[in-house]
Amino acid sequence: MHKDAEPHEDGGKREHVGAHMVSVFINGKRHVVPEHATIMRAIEYAGHQIIRGAGCREGFCGACGTIYRLPGDYKLHTGLACTTLVKEGMSLTQIPSVPMEKAVYDLETLTPDVSAILQVYPVTFRCVACGTCTKACPQGLPVMDYIQAAMRGDVAAVADMAFDCVACGLCALRCPAEIIQHEVGILSKRLTGRYLRKESRELDDRIAEVRSHKYDGEYRKLMAMDKAALSKLYYARDLEP
Known part of the structure; x- marks a missing residue:
């Protein structure tokens, strides 16, 4: 945040950034945007038109996955553009779609236990419990914990822990074992709804x-x-x- 106008170098030219504005780098290009803007608002303020990955705006639809770095921080951070606020010096890019191979299955041929996980998403059992998926989750979900529950066959526990998942795919993007965690969660929720739900x-x-x-x-x-x-x-x- 710049409390007073401060000069910045930009391609050999000096530019003054006014109060309540910050410098961010969107896809490698520097822009000056309002300090309290979300990443999505900052992208639009910078003159870009968002034609996909905008979703429901602050409704957590999961379509605006973003990765970013901050000055002096070696870590690669993740967040949703609709809710994450910009910070001075932030360098960001959006990942509106994470490539993956989604399994096709018939719930009527599956049972709500570990055999379903083995059959549909066997890659789940490559989990090394590193916790990277949990750190990447913009919803703050215990992703690693529900993957461990899936490996135990506790489908109901997976469904409970993954209930607020928005399927942004950022966990899968960061996973060194290349697990598609959110799809494991979706499978478990479907199995729970089909076989384990309480009668109403x-x-x-x-x-x-x-x-x-x-x-x-x-x-x-x-x-x-x-x-x-x-x-x-x-x-x-x-x-x-």
Whole structure:
């Protein structure tokens, strides 16, 4: 942060950076941006148009994975561009998509235990428990712990620990064993939902109501509304305190 205007060298020219502005390097090029901006806002302030990887903006969709370094810090940091704030001297680049091979499987042929992990994602068992995946997670999830649970076949524990995963892929990007951790989490959540979930009488009743066409009239009424009417109805709804 620059409390006072300070000179900076830029290609042989001296430039003054005003108060509440910071210098960042986006894909190697220096830009001066507001100090309290998120990485996403800073990228747009610098004049770039984000056409993918913008997602829901602060809704944790996982589409704006970013890696960055800070001055004097040898570490490579990770974060989501929609929530990570810029810092003076930050050098960053976005990784909107992490290459991976996602398995294709049929839940009806799997069982909620270690055999499913072995069959679908056998690379999981290459984990060396280094903790890099946990350090990379922008959600602060215990990724290494749920991979260890997957190796034990505790599918329900994996589903619980991976519940808030946004599938940004930053864990897989940093993993030296090349595990696709978030896909292991997704598999476990699907197995838990299919085989291990607790029975809910309320859910069964609501499904029966939907199948009996109880809400068809209300649905048709909503579909016939224009945008203004829908917006008014939405903001006038009852909200829980």
